[in-house]
Amino acid sequence: MSYESVLGGHRYRFDTLARLLAAASPERSGDRLAGITADSEQERVAARWALAEVPLADFLTEPVIPYESDDVTRLILDTHDAAAFAPVASMTVGGFREWLLSERADAVALAALAPGVTPEMAAAVSKLMGNADLVAVARKVRVVTAFRSTIGLPGRLATRLQPNHPTDDPAGVAAALLDGLLLGSGDAVIGINPATDSPRAVRDLLELLDGVIQRYAIPTQSCVLCHVTTSVDLMARGAPVDLVFQSIAGTQAANASFGVTLGLLDEAYEAALALRRGTVGQNVMYFETGQGSALSAGAHHGVDQQTVEARAYAVARRYDPLLVNTVVGFIGPEYLYDGRQILRAALEDHFCGKLLGLPMGLDICYTNHADADDDDIATMLTMLGVAGASFVICTPGGDDIMLNYQSASYHDALYLREVLGLRPAPEFEAWLASIGLLDERGGIREVSGEGHPLTAIGKELAA
């Protein structure tokens, strides 16, 4: 099936839905690298005119990657909920945009709709939306998940405390952990990217984090971000695994490049559920995604990088995750060139994830060879805070010394909570109060003295 529109006296034709979606995407370096971007600004807008006329129902009969050759396509179509889709089933993509922005699409309607939306529908409608539209709709969507803390409640913003260390030195990790806790961070997860994937190193870090969480009765969860097979192995050996982590992507071949299959994820999910380590909920999975990974793996099938990214969310939602975040600017400028492209991608990813029913957070970040700086971080944080992001990732001073990239800092999270009146997860907030870290206004008290009981974490390990 082909798609056409006329703009400026010129007739534009797009041979497939995948071609149309790619041409309608905002300019970004990854799609240019893949050779699938619009040839001109006029062609881009012409593609959007044509896309606006496409019935949403077409996405159920014309998959962008064939059903037979890709298990993510099969997952999307086989689990599509026709009853949930019914309220929008007769709409075009353009009409869907207007419905989403209208008062009829309130939190209740959007929650009911989620199982009826496919990733391609979400990506398509996002291409017709401005940045403000993406904020306005995402803000209405509420996705609440829980393990030992509750994530995604209105008026709350959680953070991942990321105490990475280039050699996984326990004292170095503990020092960064202390720093983050004293700045009120860690209610989404205390999550470490280990320097190696060796089961021994991962287990040591898991035990370190579990020890601190238990000793101070912190209502949060830990995660050492290793390959899912490592987690399965460690769970079988009785290691204290709270959340199972995996990087995922939007095609079967890209997931294969990460060494994962849906079957492997099923197995890990069942194993983690069986541990029953949550207290206020049993959402046990943590996924990371990011635009460009499928292209990077040579597994994008000619589909634009945002649409492929949205398809990764279909994989995620199969497992009722506690947390999903896009690591938005991590891969580099060959996928998202500058602060403008990274911001746009962050808003798209957050919108699509929320629309599909996921607890979306972000690693708002860039590499030093991208054209971005800490002002871009501030802009993205503010917009995503307004958009109702469930959580953000925070690193000491915004500088990750293990992965060599720049992210938000613990200070940035304090800023965001302050200017938008956002509070930590309720269980974590109560804990902060109990250890004297909340001030009379509900903000994080500035504590630097040796007198605070938490400083024992650092003192003992540094000794």
Add this chain to the structure above:
Amino acid sequence: MSEVAVQAGELWASLRQRTQARIGLGRAGSALPTRHRLELQAAHAAARDAVHSPFEPGTVAAGLAGMPTVRVRSAAPDRLTYLQRPDLGRRLDPTDRAHLPVGKWDVVFVVADGLSSRAVHEHAAPVVRETAARLGSWHLAPVVLAEQARVALGDDVAHAMGAAMVVVLIGERPGMSAADSLGAYLTYRPVPGVTTDADRNCLSNIRPPRGLSYEGAAGKLAGLMGRARELGGTGVGLKDESDHSTGADRLL
């Protein structure tokens, strides 16, 4: 300064012995104190400048102490294109490919700007000299100085010259704590478009005095090269058996 603050300063000073992470920075309201904000900006500026500083092949050639050199460019015409089109950075400019000398070389060293020409200017020539000095009777090709180059450009170079092995010395992606880190990638009989990153061996963080020393890097490289020749291959089958771990630079 109060007594509590002094003690806290001591605590963070001792904790910072265990990590380079920017911990215990203090606060100005919710934000960073001015000094730490400016320190972060200074580190970011150094990293940015490293990415965008032009490659000066003459600087490297001067440091090579008389070794013959050839200059080439990749198919990426400028920095902006280079950053967005890694595929072009992996291919030689066709004119330059035609100028490469063909021979029965045992190895060709390629000095590539990568993402930090500063790393290359400071560290590449000593590593080439130290490594060459350990190779005895090896038949060395002229050192190729490559502009706007990715690691895989070395495959194109070695293939065009007929070299049995290629060592690419390249500026690594700059972090805020290290803007001048050099990586070394060893590949045996590469074929452009066929050879993958799994076929390479890598040394990263060559950056004395904080990272690997020139002697250390040269010793490891020469050892790996000797074994690669015996084995007839590089990559996952060839392990670094010396005392230090190597660790491929997964971020480049």
